[in-house]
Amino acid sequence: MIYRRIFGVPGWEARNPFSEIENMRRQVDRLYQGLISPYARPAAGVFPLINLTEAKDRYMIRAELPGVSSDELDIQATANALSLSGDRKIPEEKSGAKYHRRERESGRFSRVISLPGEINPDKVQASLVNGILTIIVSKAEASMPRQISVR
Amino acid sequence: MTDSKEIKVKEKQEVTTPAEQTIPGLVFTPEVDIFETDKAITLLADIPGVKPEKLNIDLRDNILTITGDVDRLEAADEEFLTLEYETGRFYRQFTLSEVIDQTKIDAKLNLGVLRLSLPKVAKAAPRKIAITAG
Missing domain, CATH: 1.20.5 (Single alpha-helices involved in coiled-coils or other helix-helix interfaces)
Known part of the structure; x- marks a missing residue:
């Protein structure tokens, strides 16, 4: 240049x-x-893979975590990031079982998800249904769009 | 507490089914564990997002078919910022070499994991037939 x-x-x-x-x-x-994909797909290379969506007042984070129970999950929130960590355990089957296939993986995981805007760390809700984790994060008052009425 | 390893990230495996789909959408292969004991074959499959009523397990002519549909979770007002995984149908087929006692098949779905127990037919076990007085 x-x-x-x-x-x-x-x-x-x-x-x-x-x-x-x-x-x-x-x-x-x-x-x-x-x-x-039509969307930007940053190759995070970190388990679990997440989908992040945005609505007017909130961000939604979803991840597929089959076999992880809620007490094995740890979620922490700061002003603009969430950290998600846990342990996926696959209990040992009783001895004498002969494995034909073993594709499911167990182990620890931890991931930090940075959010594009400021959030309210006190207003974070997480639910785990059918192996899918959904975290609903409320945006901070300051970063919420405001309706301005024209007189 | 044992030292557990870290989970490596894995892309979901997309498949093409032998039969053409009537409903458009993506199809994925669930990851499975299969083990066998003297009495039964047990199959564990990761099918996150599948509700019990949307799961279909079929066994005929020694072919076991597992199909599970995943509903979209995103509300209408949500806009994607990051899409690292996609959802769709889970589908996988297995040929069973053992004869399975179809009446005793047991399926449980917990935390997005299917546990399917397929008891083998007891060959020499004497069959007790309950007789009710009528």
């Missing part, structure tokens, strides 16, 4: 072999993004 500005040579850009590759890479990236 700086180079181009200093030298100002017309056609310099076209002769730069890297710009071609860069363009191609960007096109491929765009292609992939379109294939996967």
Whole structure:
């Protein structure tokens, strides 16, 4: 960028072999993004995967946590983030059981979810139904949209 | 307390069913544990979001089919900011090699985990038949 500005040579850009590759890479990236999902999908790489939605007065966080009971979950809230941690336990079956498949995983997990706006940490509700955790977070008064009436 | 490992993140496995769907939507393979004892085969499947009434377990000709539908939870006024997992139907089929006593199949759904107990047919066990006086 700086180079181009200093030298100002017309056609310099076209002769730069890297710009071609860069363009191609960007096109491929765009292609992939379109294939996967219409929404931005940041690869968090941390268990559990979450879905975050926003409504006028609240944020909703959902996660699939089958087999995790509510007393094995720990949720903490700060002004703009939530931390979610727990332990998924799979009880040992009685001896003599021969396993054919073992795909379900057990272990600890912990994840911090930062929210795009300020929240009210006192108004956080969590429920666990059929293995799905739903956390309802109220937005802070200051970050809620205000209706302004026109006179 | 034993030192437990950390769970690694795994993408949900999407599948294409052999039969074409009539209802459009995504289909996923649930993760399962299957173990066998002398008396029974037990299957555990992770099917988060499936209500008991939306779960269908079918056993015919030694083919076990598990189908579970997941309802959308998002309200109309919610807008997605992050979508890391998608929901849809859970579907998986197994061929059972053992003969299962169909009358004694037991299914429990707790915390989004299905526990299916498939007792084997007792081959040599004497059958007691209760007789009621009429």
